[in-house]
Amino acid sequence: MNAPLPADLTPRHDWTRDEIAALFALPFPELLHRAMTAHRRYFDPNEVQISTLLSIKTGGCPEDCAYCPQAAQYDTGVKAEKLMDIDAVLEDAARAKAAGASRFCMGAAWRSPKDKDLDAVCRMVEGVKAMGLESCVTLGMLTGAQAGRLKDAGLDYYNHNLDTSPEYYRHIITTRTYQDRLDTLAAVRGAGINVCCGGIVGMGESEKDRAGMIAALATLNPHPESVPINALVQVEGTPAAKAAPLDAIDFVRTIAVARITMPASVVRLSAGRETMTEEAQALCFLAGANSIFYGEKLLTTPNPETHKDMALFARLGLAPMPTKSAGN
Numbered sequence: 001m002n003a004p005l006p007a008d009l010t011p012r013h014d015w016t017r018d019e020i021a022a023l024f025a026l027p028f029p030e031l032l033h034r035a036m037t038a039h040r041r042y043f044d045p046n047e048v049q050i051s052t053l054l055s056i057k058t059g060g061c062p063e064d065c066a067y068c069p070q071a072a073q074y075d076t077g078v079k080a081e082k083l084m085d086i087d088a089v090l091e092d093a094a095r096a097k098a099a100g101a102s103r104f105c106m107g108a109a110w111r112s113p114k115d116k117d118l119d120a121v122c123r124m125v126e127g128v129k130a131m132g133l134e135s136c137v138t139l140g141m142l143t144g145a146q147a148g149r150l151k152d153a154g155l156d157y158y159n160h161n162l163d164t165s166p167e168y169y170r171h172i173i174t175t176r177t178y179q180d181r182l183d184t185l186a187a188v189r190g191a192g193i194n195v196c197c198g199g200i201v202g203m204g205e206s207e208k209d210r211a212g213m214i215a216a217l218a219t220l221n222p223h224p225e226s227v228p229i230n231a232l233v234q235v236e237g238t239p240a241a242k243a244a245p246l247d248a249i250d251f252v253r254t255i256a257v258a259r260i261t262m263p264a265s266v267v268r269l270s271a272g273r274e275t276m277t278e279e280a281q282a283l284c285f286l287a288g289a290n291s292i293f294y295g296e297k298l299l300t301t302p303n304p305e306t307h308k309d310m311a312l313f314a315r316l317g318l319a320p321m322p323t324k325s326a327g328n
């Protein structure tokens with residue numbers, strides 16, 4: 001057992017790649033035991049935070065993210081639409097709340113928001129907050145001034161992912177740099193907004209790349225409050241869809257390593273549940289995942305039907321996480 005066993009479970013920001021690679025290499029039972037121990041230190045392991053996603057501006061994106069059905073340059077069948085009306089967004093948010101979500105996440109297929117569009121998004125955030133829901137948006141790159149405007153509107157979380165390791169990144173995106181992403185995360189953090197930042201597994205990367213991605217996340221100081229681990233949703237027409245399908249155990253290992261290295265963060269079993277077995281999802285919850293996207297659509301691709309998720313929660317004895325303890 002080469003991976004170090006931490007003396008206590010206080011969050012650390014000095015994780016080395018070798019330490020993280022050693023966690024990935026642990027026997028599966030030992031890895032899960034450590035993840036469960038870390039999970040219990042900061043959370044009730046039977047509680048799961050529930051977020052619902054809405055694409056408020058779909059398709060036609062100028063970026064070239066190899067995984068993304070919304071990039072204009074890939075032929076994926078996703079049609080470009082304009083920014084939704086505020087009223088329609090708030091109707092969806094009310095439905096999400098009635099269905100049991102505690103956070104409403106709004107995504108836009110932009111490289112970065114225009115100031116006029118940001119005005120409308122600020123009104124949406126205010127409306128979502130007024131319903132008693134937590135708010136999250138993901139709009140691409142942000143300046144410090146734009147982050148400040150979102151904070152003033154009451155935004156709780158900004159999602160901006162590192163997506164993969166610094167080395168593998170150039171195989172996935174060429175239209176913005178890793179440093180651009182880190183700069184946006186610094187702007188969000190500087191404005192006092194909670195950071196939601198994770199990545200994608202299953203894009204043909206090696207285990208070393210997965211360790212590199214977790215190292216990039218776990219050396220952020222402070223850690224992101226929310227860490228979405230997405231299993232690639234393979235969409236025909238996107239370059240990443242040519243990668244070999246992801247092994248479910250490898251995905252669970254990534255969740256477990258995220259849990260151990262960022263013990264006080266909420267780790268989201270994010271995209272990819274539609275093609276995952278319920279048993280694999282249960283292993284993710286054992287490995288420390290404690291958030292999901294709930295609702296039958298992610299941004300443009302399907303997510304499990306809500307009644308199936310409710311039945312799964314009942315089978316596993318899981319309960320929604322109350323808002324006050326979600327993220328810390």
Ligand code: SAM
Binds near residue numbers: 138200235271
């Ligand atoms: N356009 C903004 C940006 O990229 O910063 C916000 C929306 S973008 C769709 C948000 C995140 O969704 C991406 O960073 C990526 O991690 C995730 N994502 C997109 N397509 C995905 C796919 N096919 N499978 C898994 N995750 C995906």
Ligand code: DTB
Binds near residue numbers: 198298301
């Ligand atoms: C995140 O990490 N995953 C979500 C959310 N943040 C915005 C997006 C998943 C998108 C999956 C592909 C789609 O539905 O278009």
Ligand code: SF4
Binds near residue numbers: 062064065109110140
């Ligand atoms: Fe555009 Fe975001 Fe998709 Fe990249 S992930 S193509 S930036 S919508």
